[in-house]
Amino acid sequence: MPLTTTSSMLAAAQKNGYAVAAFNCENMEMIQAIIAAGEEMNAPLILQTTLSTIRYASAELFAANVLTVAKKTKIPVALHLDHGNSHELVQDALQAGYTSIMIDGSHFPLEENIAFTKKAVELCIKSKIPVEGELGRVGGKEDDTESVDSGYTDPDEAVRFVKETGVSSLAVGVGTVHGIYTKKPVLNHELISILRNKVSVPLVLHGSSGLEDAVVQDCIARGICKVNIATDLRIAYTQAVREFLRENPDCIDPKKFGAAGREAVKKFTMNCIMVCGCQGRA
Numbered sequence: 001m002p003l004t005t006t007s008s009m010l011a012a013a014q015k016n017g018y019a020v021a022a023f024n025c026e027n028m029e030m031i032q033a034i035i036a037a038g039e040e041m042n043a044p045l046i047l048q049t050t051l052s053t054i055r056y057a058s059a060e061l062f063a064a065n066v067l068t069v070a071k072k073t074k075i076p077v078a079l080h081l082d083h084g085n086s087h088e089l090v091q092d093a094l095q096a097g098y099t100s101i102m103i104d105g106s107h108f109p110l111e112e113n114i115a116f117t118k119k120a121v122e123l124c125i126k127s128k129i130p131v132e133g134e135l136g137r138v139g140g141k142e143d144d145t146e147s148v149d150s151g152y153t154d155p156d157e158a159v160r161f162v163k164e165t166g167v168s169s170l171a172v173g174v175g176t177v178h179g180i181y182t183k184k185p186v187l188n189h190e191l192i193s194i195l196r197n198k199v200s201v202p203l204v205l206h207g208s209s210g211l212e213d214a215v216v217q218d219c220i221a222r223g224i225c226k227v228n229i230a231t232d233l234r235i236a237y238t239q240a241v242r243e244f245l246r247e248n249p250d251c252i253d254p255k256k257f258g259a260a261g262r263e264a265v266k267k268f269t270m271n272c273i274m275v276c277g278c279q280g281r282a
Contacts, residue, residue: 009076013278029258031062033264043273078099079099090120091123102133103116133162171203171206204225216275236264
């Protein structure tokens with residue numbers, strides 16, 4: 001089916017107490033694996049690309065890959081720009097056919113973040129494309145996104161931010177970090193509950209890779225409607241390729257080790273869908 005937006009997906013998740021899993025894809029094999037897993041689990045899917053991924057290829061190329069695979073399935077699939085850092089990138093993604101946008105102004109002071117995010121929302125209004133904003137900092141490093149510390153989202157600031165920007169969803173800082181955790185994270189679970197009661201739009205959890213399944217599920221029970229998964233997918237793909245090449249050192253066919261990575265990503269994606277509770281929700 002054609003690509004859809006994230007609006008109805010996240011509204012349904014918010015209403016029914018589950019989360020939609022959002023997967024960062026890096027190549028054709030990962031795109032195929034994620035959509036195959038979603039189809040087998042009858043789950044709605046969000047595929048995402050970051051700035052570095054788009055820089056590696058292009059927004060047009062990734063959009064074409066996702067659309068080609070998605071149009072052969074009956075499950076809803078959205079293509080989301082993750083951590084957009086400029087309005088020019090937003091426009092490029094819209095022109096390429098992306099159906100959901102994140103603009104990340106969380107590194108700015110509140111007033112600047114509001115203005116920066118509001119402009120992105122205005123760019124997307126005519127196309128009826130939803131925009132995810134971020135308030136509070138998610139620490140760690142992932143691609144071009146880096147922060148030396150985490151900053152919790154202030155509930156009162158969140159109310160103002162959503163009202164003044166018009167965002168469709170909100171990524172919140174509750175103690176997670178991007179990339180690989182070097183020590184066990186301590187999440188502010190109660191803050192999620194407070195934000196859910198204060199803010200009307202669906203809440204998004206970044207930095208979920210490495211979290212225990214029970215921790216993610218508690219965050220969802222408290223109000224998280226979208227869970228981003230990136231680093232763990234890269235690990236699954238790369239480890240499978242390395243293992244294949246160790247066992248088959250003479251292999252020179254990228255299709256063969258690519259298939260091994262694809263299968264590993266599919267298995268991992270299916271588990272993430274189960275954790276988020278979005279199986280059977282397509």
